[in-house]
Amino acid sequence: MQVKAAVTHEKGKISIETVELDAPLASEVLVRLIASGVCHTDSAGINQLIPVTLPAIFGHEGVGVVEQVGVGVEGLKPGDRVIMSFPSCGTCSHCVEGHPWACDNLNRLFFDGSFKDGSKRFSQNGNPVSSFFGQGSFSSYVVVDARNAVKVDVRSDEDLAKLCSLGCGVQTGAGAVLNSLQPEPYSSLVVFGAGGVGMAAIMAAKIAGCSKIIAVDVVPSRLQMALDVGATHTVNGKESDAVEEIKKITDGGAHYSVESSGVPALTLQALRCLRREGTCVLVSVTGDAEVAIPLEPLLMNPSVTLMGVTEGGANPQTFIPKLVQYFNEGRLPVDKLIKLYPFEEIEQAFEDSHSGKTVKPILVF
Numbered sequence: 001m002q003v004k005a006a007v008t009h010e011k012g013k014i015s016i017e018t019v020e021l022d023a024p025l026a027s028e029v030l031v032r033l034i035a036s037g038v039c040h041t042d043s044a045g046i047n048q049l050i051p052v053t054l055p056a057i058f059g060h061e062g063v064g065v066v067e068q069v070g071v072g073v074e075g076l077k078p079g080d081r082v083i084m085s086f087p088s089c090g091t092c093s094h095c096v097e098g099h100p101w102a103c104d105n106l107n108r109l110f111f112d113g114s115f116k117d118g119s120k121r122f123s124q125n126g127n128p129v130s131s132f133f134g135q136g137s138f139s140s141y142v143v144v145d146a147r148n149a150v151k152v153d154v155r156s157d158e159d160l161a162k163l164c165s166l167g168c169g170v171q172t173g174a175g176a177v178l179n180s181l182q183p184e185p186y187s188s189l190v191v192f193g194a195g196g197v198g199m200a201a202i203m204a205a206k207i208a209g210c211s212k213i214i215a216v217d218v219v220p221s222r223l224q225m226a227l228d229v230g231a232t233h234t235v236n237g238k239e240s241d242a243v244e245e246i247k248k249i250t251d252g253g254a255h256y257s258v259e260s261s262g263v264p265a266l267t268l269q270a271l272r273c274l275r276r277e278g279t280c281v282l283v284s285v286t287g288d289a290e291v292a293i294p295l296e297p298l299l300m301n302p303s304v305t306l307m308g309v310t311e312g313g314a315n316p317q318t319f320i321p322k323l324v325q326y327f328n329e330g331r332l333p334v335d336k337l338i339k340l341y342p343f344e345e346i347e348q349a350f351e352d353s354h355s356g357k358t359v360k361p362i363l364v365f
Contacts, residue, residue, distance in 0.1 A: 005122070005139035006346050007129065009055045011048045014138075014346060019057070019124045024070035024143045028115075031082060031144060034157045035340075036137040037061030037164035038349045038361040040195070040262060045111070045132055053113045056130035057122055059363075060086070061164045062137025065157075066149070073146045081160050082149040083324075085167040085316035087134030089116055090147055100147070101311040109134055116145065133168075138346065140365050150320045162335045164362050165196050166323045168311065170334055173200030173260060174326075175312015175319060176283045177208060181256045185209030188254040190246055191231075192270050193261025194222040196337060196360040197283060199229055201258045203332050206230035212250055216242050216269075217261075219356040229333055237269075246273040253278060253302060260284050264291040267306075276302035281309055338362050 003021045006014045024030045042058040044050045052058075062084040066076055076082070087109040088100035095103050103109070105116070113130020114120050121143040122129035122136060130136070134148055150167075154160045165171075173196070183189055189205045191198045194217040205213045206229075214233045215226035223234040235245045247253050253275030259267055262284035268291065270280045293306065312319070326332035337359040341349040349361035 001141065003139055003141045005057045005136065006059070007055055007057055007124070008046050012046060014046060016344065016346070017124070019122050019129055019139070021139070021141055021143060022121045022123070024068055026071040027073060027146050028070040028143050029066050029073060029076055029146055029149055030068040031062070031064040031084065031142050031149065032067050033062055033064040033137060033140055033142065033365045035063055035161035035164050035365065036363045037167070037169060038346070038353055038363060039169055040353070041168070042132065043350060043354070050111055052111050052132060053130045055124065056113055056132060057136035057139050058132040059137030059139065060133030060135045061167045061169065062135050062142060063160045063164050063167070067141070069146075076146055076149060076151060080151045081154055081157070083152050083163055083167045083320055084135050084137065084142075084144055084148050085150060085171065085320065086110065086311050087145055087148050098315055100315055101309070101313050106310065138363065150316050152321065152324050154324070161340065161362055161364060162338060163324065163327065165200070165334060165337075165360050166320050167316070169196040169360065170200040170323060170332070171314050171316065171319060172283050172312045173197035173258070174204035174323060174332070175314040176258050176281050176309055177201050177204035179313040179319070180281050180307065180309045181258075181279060183208050183210050183256050186211040187256065188212035188214070188250045190214040190216060190254045190257040190270070190273055192216045192257065192259045192266045193263070193284065194219070194226045195260065198258065198260040199226065199337055199359060200334070201260060202226055202230045207326060207331055212254070214246055214249060214254065216246075222356060222359065225336065225359065229336060243269050243273045250275070256280070258283060267291050267293070271304055271306060274302060274304045277304070278302065279305040279307065281307050283309060283312070334360070340364050
């Protein structure tokens with residue numbers, strides 16, 4: 001079938017064009033897109049900081065309605081509303097043990113642009129087109145593996161559009177807190193970077209019962225929004241020494257920190273702001289960037305832990321329904337972060353995301 005999609009043929013450029021989409025194969029589903037989130041990871045791919053094979057269709061926070069199911073698909077049927085998430089093979093030891101975020105084939109399925117069998121579902125003029133994260137959700141229709149699609153109970157397509165980022169950004173930020181760090185009630189937690197992922201981490205810290213939740217950013221409007229969604233304190237990293245301020249607020253150092261800004265140098269701040277036996281988790285995508293980590297903060301003072309986690313250490317099939325429940329209860333107000341854009345305004349959506357004007361742009365089909 002012919003569909004409209006934002007195609008990247010060369011580094012840094014996108015163009016809305018017509019492409020061909022194959023029918024779903026066994027274990028796959030065809031989804032009509034309602035909306036898709038715009039994420040900095042998409043930008044990293046478009047600009048080839050992540051070397052995705054071009055031409056490619058980016059987008060990996062799609063939501064929509066199932067139109068057709070392939071052979072062997074269970075639990076999904078035409079008409080189901082779904083949130084699409086990251087792909088995993090389902091057969092490696094990590095997937096079998098219920099840890100798809102650690103899938104042995106993760107990098108290939110995320111970034112190679114092909115499906116588990118090595119083939120691609122999009123094409124143009126007879127040539128294959130890659131689909132990012134097994135989705136390529138900057139398209140009016142997609143084919144995804146059934147493992148990628150999570151059926152959710154929402155009242156309308158409008159409500160579904162608000163939940164785009166649950167498939168990646170919110171899952172990553174909230175999962176880093178609730179699944180990986182698992183902070184104790186009344187503990188302190190710092191979030192570096194008050195974008196979509198960081199805001200989700202702040203919301204999750206409030207759900208977990210943290211008493212001091214500190215947001216660090218350089219955009220005043222984002223710091224104000226962080227307070228609106230659960231932060232108890234904010235620090236403008238451009239105006240003050242963030243580590244010093246955090247230690248004052250927490251009486252010596254935080255129990256936990258989340259680095260979600262994508263700025264490699266902030267990793268050191270996220271480590272140095274911790275108290276003894278504190279833990280820092282990295283969740284941001286920085287391409288091939290490197291940062292030198294002195295051994296002193298890890299081993300001597302304050303003997304902290306540095307860990308990385310993909311997709312919030314989440315199993316989408318079980319974690320996304322929990323996030324939807326939190327949203328329905330008013331405990332995960334992701335709708336406060338979004339601004340809707342017609343699909344045709346995709347370049348404006350990226351521009352507003354980069355400038356900080358919009359925390360979470362949502363493209364509506």
